[in-house]
Amino acid sequence: MTTRVWSIAEKCETEQGARVYEQEFGRAEAERLSAMILMSKSVEGTNAKELSTKIAYRLDLCPLAVICFSSAWAESHHHVQVDDAEWDTWARHILDDGFLSTPALKPLVQSLCLGFDDLPVQLKTCLLYSTIYLKEYKFYKEWLVRKWIAEGFVSQVEVAEAYFDKLVYRNLLWQGEETSHVVNGAIKDFLVCKAKEDNFISSYDGGPGNTSHAKQIRRLSLSSPTYYGWRGNTAPACPDEDVLSHTRTLSVSNMHSLHSVPFKAFKKLRVLQINKSCNLEDDHLVDICGLIWLKYLSLRGTGVRELPKEIRKLQHLRTLDIRDCKVRELPWEVENSINVHFGDPRSPKILKLGEEAVSSDWVISSSGANCRGALSIVLADPFNWRYEPLQVPLLRIDRRHVKVPQWVKQDLCNVCSLDIRLCILVHEDLEFLKTQMPNLQALQLRFEVLPRKPVIITAGGFPKLETFYVDCRLPQVITFGEGAMPNLKHLQFKFYTGTASRDYYMGIKHLVSLEVVFLCSWYYTSDGPGIRETIDVLRKEAVEHPKEITLWVNDMDPEVFGRDALRGISLAIAEKREKLSRAAERRSFLRERRGVPFVN
Incomplete structure (x- = not known):
């Protein structure tokens, strides 16, 4: 007998004195076993090889299934030529009607019935539900568990996950690549017939x-x-x-x-x-x-x-x-x-x-329910033409506003992301964003009207902010002071055109955690009026930044700046020089040993 469950092997060894052998049974072994069965049933060698490949592929490396299916084919087909259409029709018949009634498959059916009948009713139901997937479809634990709950098979996630783990332990669900799972081919055929028989x-x-x-x-x-x-x-x-x-x-x-x-x-x-x-x-x-x-x-x-x-x-x-x-x-x-x-x-x-929770998990407070008609959720980077998923989905406030609405201050102070269009960012609203939204991790400010003076962001706020988007018709609208946004890692601008100011200073060197700066100007090229000057300002400041900064401009190749980057280049040059020096010393030593004078 064969089994994939080690506890069964141990029981047979200790109670019945059976000898246990560990043996690999992969695709090659399945094909050899199938070919041996087919040729023993007088199937011609070339056809046996082709058929054994089809059978091994279909049955996912189950020895008993390979033996039974090979015997079933050989007993029902006595001609030597193999026709693909005939194989497909026969395999189809086995799946639709013949799996439970074909004599050659009886040992396999009995074996599968023993395992299936031994399952509790809840596990039977959950296992049969897996036949909703196509053959070789890779599914993940969380998806199947949630379907079980939606169907009403289970009411709690923890119980459903325990059921799933039991099916995996019994080798009824097989783990595939990474964290995905599949249903074994022979078991899948058996379950499909059982599900059809029970109108499941x-x-x-x-x-x-x-x-x-x-x-x-x-x-x-x-x-x-x-x-x-x-x-x-x-x-x-x-x-x-x-x-x-x-x-x-x-x-x-x-x-x-x-x-x-x-x-x-x-x-x-x-x-x-x-x-x-x-x-x-x-x-x-x-x-x-x-x-x-x-x-x-x-x-x-x-x-x-x-x-x-x-x-x-x-x-x-x-x-x-x-x-x-x-x-x-x-x-x-x-x-x-x-x-x-x-x-x-x-x-x-x-x-x-969520419904009523208020936390930093991107959950809105229940008091904001009356305002939900004015809210939407942004899942992709609004500046990037590739629409890459955001690390934190943005809560977008629909329509433009002169200032930050009062209902936003009352109901949304605990959210961890915000996307808002403003005509004016007054000092009071900036202070609210800095100090009264402690969970804010992503912020997008869309300026409908160009500020007369750059908005200066100083220290003392935004304790968790990691992503900051600025959308404005003209560049040079934001300036960062010392200590501003201490945890900011991702800074992104969207500009259109404008006139550069020679004395403009953005102050990104004060963003001590900054890693990436991205500039986007969809409607104007990056060398348009004002855009080029702004990029030059960023380049100059990025060189002076204490960390390594990556600068992206639309879809151009990224540029790496910062003292760490320069320090890395210097270290690389120094390492290369040291390697060359050691190699020269090694050559000198070898030549001295051989009596060859060293020529510099």
């Missing part, structure tokens, strides 16, 4: 056998017709609307068109995942925003640029996944606690929108 999940992918005789479909998976090798050209047709009214989960993957999906028919939908499907239009989004019971919404890879304001209707929404999308802002009209996933899919950033 219905799958439609345009291939043959995609029919369901159930009066109600509980969970539905729609995908392009390439799943498991099926090469049909027919796009999956959605079931009749009258069987969708009680569907709780809808998963749509790799579809080129969504016109056949009647989103309005899913009246009780809890989980909606649209993954890497293009042509998601505004009408589709509006229909989705009408699914009032939705708790989990994933639009990953759909190319969506903007979410409609109707999203405020989703009062029960708890998770919103917009990774690999082009969404730069979120409407603030959400009343409940939501986790928003965005940014790099390998290390997605999570933004929590």
